[in-house]
Amino acid sequence: LTPAAWLDDAAGPRYVRLRQRIEDGIETGLLPKSAPLPAEREIATLTGLSRVTVRRAMQDLVDRGIIVQRQGSGSFVADGTPKVEQSLSQLTSFTEDMERRGYDTSVEWLERGIHTPSPEEVMALALTSGEAVARIARLRRANGRPMAIERASLPVDILPNPQAVRGSLYEVLEQSGSRPVRALQRISAINLPEQEAQMLGVEPGMAGLSIVRTSYLRNRRVVEFTRSIYRGDAYDFVAELRLGT
Ligand code: 16G
Incomplete structure (x- = not known):
């Protein structure tokens, strides 16, 4: 998730593109199961996106069971057994x-x-x-x-x-x-x-x-x-x- 890679991206709402990026990272194994994700603030800094956009993308990923959030310890890639x-x-x-x-x-x-x-x-x-x-x-x-x-x-x-x-x-x-x-x-x-x-x-x-x-x-x-x-x-x-x- 470097700003350069981000800017290369195609059209679509920003939070959708960010969500897609994270999903791609999980699919390609760049982000393995159970891996911790950077804090919202860090993702915002890395991508140059607003905190609101980052939060929306993260909430979408939680809603889809792709990542899980644990109070106090942050967000993680789901471990593949979301049921x-x-x-x-x-x-x-x-x-x-x-x-x-x-x-x-x-x-x-x-x-x-x-x-x-x-x-x-x-x-x-x-x-x-x-x-x-x-x-x-x-x-x-x-x-x-x-x-x-x-x-x-x-x-x-x-x-x-x-x-x-x-x-x-x-x-x-x-x-x-x-x-x-x-x-x-x-x-x-x-x-x-x-x-x-x-x-x-x-x-x-x-x-x-x-x-x-x-x-x-x-x-x-x-x-x-x-x-x-x-x-x-x-x-x-x-x-x-x-x-x-
Ligand atoms: C379960 C029950 C629901 C009940 C609730 C109480 C099913 C499908 N439903 O979700 O009928 O009202 O538990 O949970 O199992 P609560 O005490 O956490 O509100």
Whole structure:
């Protein structure tokens, strides 16, 4: 990434050209797997590009799973195993799943509030007439990489203050004694629609997974009805199967 090589480059927005340069470097082996990348500031100095342009290129690479960012230690070339192996037999939360792997989680809020339920929510949550619903919708990231869009609906008496959810929903439910103990989950294949693909940092039409989880308290009451869209290129779902008796 010398300024001379940079200036030789073809047309296109600057951040795209920089992203392409880094991708080329990884492809040719100039930047091996797990190699640390220079800090944004250094890349800006080396290329003569603005910090904003460099940051945009780096975020794009994180979104695509090509590089990973670790808080406090910088950016690295991904090690070639960007998929998360997710067990299908444990009722865990996104935060727990990612923290167990040593990933930092972050949330981009799409919605957090109390609403009149849709007919689908009334059915799914077995609400009685007039009962309101708490909705929280968020884009979930692991090490800066978008992984899933989750839209959760809960009966309002289970989550009276949706604003209280800062990171983990299950942590808030745990504190109020309403963490689910059982869930049913339906997974189906989809092609990511334009808007969702954009949020997840991938091309529209790419493979994704639609996951619908309904979870229950010990007394069988429905706690959560969550519709999620997961990146198909970021997950492997794994289940242990046993011979039936
Ligand atoms: C998982 C669940 C989601 C649940 C969330 C709680 C799937 C497909 N979804 O992502 O239903 O609401 O965990 O995570 O597994 P949190 O406690 O980190 O908010």
